[in-house]
Amino acid sequence: MVVELTVEQARRIAVRAQALEAERPGGVLDAIDRLTFVKVDPVSAIAPSADVVLWSRLGEAYDPAEVTAGLEVDRTLFELDLMVRPMDDLQIFRPMMRRWPKHERTRNWIEANDAFRRDILIRLSGSGPLPASEIPDTSAVPWSSTGWTNDRNVTIMLECLMMRGDVAMSARRDGQRLWDLAERVYPEVPELEASDAYVQRNERRLASLGILRERKAGGSPAEPIDTRGIGEPAHVEGLRGTWRVDPAALEHVDKPLAERTALLSPLDRLVFDRKRLEELFGYEYVLEMYKPRDQRRWGYWAMPILHGDRLIGKVDATADRAAGVLRVDAIHEDEPFTRDLVEAVFGELDSLAGWLGLEIGGRAVGLA
Template identity: 85%
Template sequence: MVVELTKAQARRIAVRAQAFESGRPSGVLDTVRRLTFVKVDPVSAVAQSADVVFWSRLGEGYDPAEVTTALEVDRTLFELDLMIRPVEDLSLFQPSMRRWPKHERTRNWIDANDAFRRDILIRLTGAGPLPATEIADTSTVPWSSTGWTNDRNVTTMLECLMMRGDIAVSARRDGQRLWDLAERVYPEVPELDHVEAYRLRNERRLASLGVLRERKAGGSPNEPIDTRGIGVAATVEGLRGAWRVDPGALDRVDQPLEERTALLSPLDRLVFDRKRLEELFDYEYVLEMYKPRDQRRWGYWAMPILIGDRLVGKVDATADRGAGVLRVDAIHEDEPFTRDVVEAVFGELDSLAGWLGLEIGGRAVGLA
């Protein structure tokens, strides 16, 4: 069976899957379970991206301390490879940890630095959890790279040991990860074989996004989903190629969306896949923070505006905490805004400013 979806149906599926209906998730844990992960990123133009993701789902009542408690005290969430995940998903990743790394260069580097590896484990056994700055570099072969990881041997080995499941992120202090033995951080979870874990992980990711092109794993390391053979085969009106849709989404495919307005982090999963974004939402977006100022069309950290199942524009805003102001420098309309849309957008900006404890200011405020 192949399901034929209109673009409007596909958009509704995608928006519902990402928890953007008027009925919000019940809290932090419910949000992460529905999204499968929230990416940790240090950029903080408005607030850290992970916090904006939570705020956009939970509203002004969201408190970042809830995430810290879930990660460090309750252990209902865990951090792996800069992703916050629900702890019940740990069993989906442990088989891959046992098989990691797949690249020969990384294996050879770890083997060449076996004494260094053992030094780290001994240090953490006696004194963990510790930040990378308190772990000595006893490597004999430096890690070489053309990027920022070149000769960052401690950080690289810590991340290798994390990916192997030997150590884990126990907490964060002032943005630094504190590392400890995995057995002290992770709870016991059911063991799965690699094939089953791989299938379940892909099914979870499809459910969190609703509808995706049929493809094997690849592309961005943050989107390692293989949609072949999972979900239900589908086509999308006006788009070439095969798609896969979460079967749980089909029961409500024709049900109107309980719509609301949301301002999104540029790293939000709803907008992260730019090709899918253009195909399903007819929406163009580029993160311009790495562009020179005079080459930006929308702004350093322009936030996509979602209303119901439509992405209608971008808000160029930054938090000036020193001045106590959320600066709104531009509001870009991808389609002409009605008065209702303007009011809805500024309602979200009021909510964002209130959550941040700031006043709204900037060049675009006069549009309200």
């Protein structure tokens, strides 16, 4: 049986799945467990994107040190491929690690550098955890690339070994990852069949997003989601094709959303899939940080504004830490803001500034 949904119901499912209702998650681990991961990204116009994602769920109570403690002390979290995940999910990634890599070029490079691989494991065994800068490059065949990874042999081999489950990121110091043997970072986890783990990974991903189109490789390139055969099939009123919905989300599909206003990172998973964003929310968004200044419509790091189950505008803001100011240069209204909406948006900006330890200022502050 195919579930029939209105667009409003589909939006409520998506917002609830991303923990953006008025009732906030119980803490950092609860938030990351519900999101399945937060992506580590170096761009920090406001703060690192992973921190903005967690602030938007937890508010001013969020302390980035809790993520560090989860990764380095409590080991309730782990980082894999620049994504911080709950350690409870390790078991569904272990079978994928055992089968990695899929690409012949990478597999051939690792095989050609088998002595280099063993050198790294021996050094980490005796001296780890270590940054890549303290590991000698004994590669026989350099890694070739037209990008920044060209000849960065130690870093590439460490990342390959991470994806294979041989090494793991143990900590970060001064922006560098410290690497160690995986057995000293990861706990023992139950062995799963690769097929079972594959299904569970996709079910977890669907639950974290609530509703997705039925397809083999949806979502972001870094986190593809195979929605075939998982969840419940659904049609969304006015949209073509079949969607897949998390079964647990259907239990509350007619329950009104506990609305709140939230400012989102441009890399937030609610908005990252631009096609889904336009279909379900009727919202146009492009990340303009790579565009020349005179070609930007909304700003370098414009933050989408969520109100209830609607995306209603963008905030062009940057953190000027030297001046001690959260600079709000523009607020773009995709629909006319009521006085209550203006107050709600500036309430979130005040919260963001307070969390950052900055004063709020800029050209758009007079709108409040």
